[in-house]
Amino acid sequence: MRSDAARSTRAIIEAAERVLSANPAASLEQIAEAAGVARTTVHRRFAGREALLRTMGAQAWAQIRDAVAEIVQDAAPPMVAWHRATTAVLAVKHGWTFALTHIDEADAETLAVIGEVTAITDTFLLRARDAGLLRPEADLEWVRRVYMALISESVHGQAEHGDADATRVLDTLLRGFGA
Amino acid sequence: MRSDAARSTRAIIEAAERVLSANPAASLEQIAEAAGVARTTVHRRFAGREALLRTMGAQAWAQIRDAVAEIVQDAAPPMVAWHRATTAVLAVKHGWTFALTHIDEADAETLAVIGEVTAITDTFLLRARDAGLLRPEADLEWVRRVYMALISESVHGQAEHGDADATRVLDTLLRGFGA
DNA sequence: ATCAACTGAAACAACGATGTTGCATGTTCG
């Protein structure tokens, strides 16, 4: 692919994320306009709406996987590594609100990536439990679901996000709000 | 409205919830078929797709409000009342997955009901904090958002739901998973 | 029983989104 074509592709994907996160039913026309290209160009770069969405989902999940994968390499104490990974994931999720929530049909490759993310997370949760961070009797699948839900909720309608968000998420997850 | 018309209206709304929760982009045709009526009947009972969605949202939120309102009257200790209300909300949410999540445009009336729900919840959270159930420094808006996110997550893909779900939600909210 | 209300069915118009083609004009890259 030539460099200008690559530029168009990137512009379209970024515009799609912007437009669709505001209005999930937006047309390719609106996306093209936001990207500063003609609608025909969108059809040249992507076979159709579905193909565009699948590509977006693939890219977004790949970034989530990269963010999560750091935690495996991280030699720091679990709590420190967890905080770092959470911050990274929050950043990705903030930039891919639509792609990570409103896309259901994913290709096999993306499903594999999602599986990777789940696996890495579950492995880490086991490690965290062994390290005494989590109560031994905690249902790790439920922990993972709550963790992801907290991350989603944390990103909602938030213009800015910083280190404090990861702290809040983990504090909520581990301590709750009880006295 | 005659009784048969009322029956049609109910059948359409119930079918819409069923069909749209499986496929948010489903057509009125599909909804009509699932409801066992002709598409024209859908148009007779509702001005259009938007009107149908607004009606669904209004009904669903009204039920949520009723479920939450109990907590105000409930003379039992806060924790008991909270558990009861959570169970009721989970039941409603379970039956209105689509209406309570995928509808953004609500009429003024529904917005008022949503406001009621938020107000009642916030009032109760204050009461819970005063009763020593929540840490004094807890950010109550964040508590409310997490509470609602936990309820949503709890309902996800769950065919059955019982008393244990409310217990799990409140346990997670108050204690978290930390050791 | 009677009348108004409701329904299903079929046909139709209108609309927007999608997808395709052809062609002239730019742009990239060897």
Place this chain on the structure above:
DNA sequence: CGAACATGCAACATCGTTGTTTCAGTTGAT
């Protein structure tokens, strides 16, 4: 430079959804 590639633009065909109308037949209320 020049060939291959990429783009914008306009035009067109197609498709599914929505919305409306008409009418004959059914159902509900008093």
